[in-house]
Amino acid sequence: MADFVHLHNHSHYSLLDGACRTGDLVKKTLEYEMPAIALTDHGNMFGAVEFYKASIAKGIKPIVGSEVYVAPNSRFDRGGGRSSGYSYHLVLLCKNEIGYKNLMKLVSAGYLEGFYYKPRIDHELLRQHSEGLVALSACLKGEVANTYLREGYDAALQVVQKYVDVFGDDFYLEVQNHGIPEEDKVREGIFKIGEHTGIKIVGTNDIHYLEEEHWEAHDVLLCLQTGKDYDDPNRMRYNTHALYYKNVQEMQALFPEHPEVLENTLEVADKCNLEIGLNSYHLPEFEIPQEDDSKDLSAYLRKLAYEGLEQRYREITDEIKERLEHELGVISTMGYDGYFLITQDFINYARSRDIPVGPGRGSAAGSLVAYCL
Numbered sequence: 001m002a003d004f005v006h007l008h009n010h011s012h013y014s015l016l017d018g019a020c021r022t023g024d025l026v027k028k029t030l031e032y033e034m035p036a037i038a039l040t041d042h043g044n045m046f047g048a049v050e051f052y053k054a055s056i057a058k059g060i061k062p063i064v065g066s067e068v069y070v071a072p073n074s075r076f077d078r079g080g081g082r083s084s085g086y087s088y089h090l091v092l093l094c095k096n097e098i099g100y101k102n103l104m105k106l107v108s109a110g111y112l113e114g115f116y117y118k119p120r121i122d123h124e125l126l127r128q129h130s131e132g133l134v135a136l137s138a139c140l141k142g143e144v145a146n147t148y149l150r151e152g153y154d155a156a157l158q159v160v161q162k163y164v165d166v167f168g169d170d171f172y173l174e175v176q177n178h179g180i181p182e183e184d185k186v187r188e189g190i191f192k193i194g195e196h197t198g199i200k201i202v203g204t205n206d207i208h209y210l211e212e213e214h215w216e217a218h219d220v221l222l223c224l225q226t227g228k229d230y231d232d233p234n235r236m237r238y239n240t241h242a243l244y245y246k247n248v249q250e251m252q253a254l255f256p257e258h259p260e261v262l263e264n265t266l267e268v269a270d271k272c273n274l275e276i277g278l279n280s281y282h283l284p285e286f287e288i289p290q291e292d293d294s295k296d297l298s299a300y301l302r303k304l305a306y307e308g309l310e311q312r313y314r315e316i317t318d319e320i321k322e323r324l325e326h327e328l329g330v331i332s333t334m335g336y337d338g339y340f341l342i343t344q345d346f347i348n349y350a351r352s353r354d355i356p357v358g359p360g361r362g363s364a365a366g367s368l369v370a371y372c373l
Helices: 022-031 048-057 097-112 123-128 143-151 153-170 181-197 212-226 248-254 260-271 297-312 318-334 337-352 368-372
Strands: 036-042 061-070 088-094 133-136 171-175 201-203
Touching (some): 036 048, 036 088, 048 061, 061 260, 088 097, 097 123, 123 153, 143 153, 201 260, 248 260, 297 318
Parallel strands (some): 036 061
Antiparallel strands (some): 088 133
């Protein structure tokens, strides 16, 4: 078993940027005899369940995460084009179900509240939803690395303390070595910060494609993302061909004087033990109004159905009653009372607010119970 785990990886769900299928990431992990693998797509969790299933099927520990975008100030800040919409990168990994739910909240808020060129969150949200998450300081676009390059050691140290205040021992400094000159400078600063603060450091490889020779196809993908010609000298491009899935020996060669940064990835992996209940259904529960004396959902559904029946029909024949009772019996036997009650609730709410609703579909839409409700 390899003494290293890849914690910073992008699949094709990092849209028009990552070029790895989730299943292929897992197969590569198995091939290199690594015990776990993380998925950290840009700003989203689109591949989380697919990745989780593929990993479990192969006996690999799945580490569900995301490389989120953190706004420098408030996620609500807008205006001024891309420069003011700049965001830092931060890798978040789920330790458990609490972390999984918190990451879902963060990612959702990024799209619903903070979207400006990218789905951005901010430090306010991180403080509210940090429980159950491990944070890595990310790549050159991470706040620690970026601050170090722009403002120096002391400013970067202040940024580090800000994250430690939120994540405590679950915050790790991150170093990478893709042959980029700026990374050499950042690593020097990160190791100095780690020595000064005692914060552990993990070594990662920012995986965007599986094999080294895939770099050119990935370069074409970036052209599609940015709408640029391949021959455009001013277009976005990665100044490295090293964003592929490296084996342990290749990773050891990147950090020969600091083997601990690879060993620390195992510590992070040990912390991450998320279990997703894929074989259970989580359905909403309908609550009977407090002022109603119906003893259960079946009785309340029957009451509403008969109230609707009286409104729909001038004359209620035995045939109509028999049909209604038959349908109510089938619904109750199948355990669908709550489903019908929830559906009538949002349909009637929509109609009360002049919100158009569709005609319905399938046999349930043509049922007498649905008509009465």
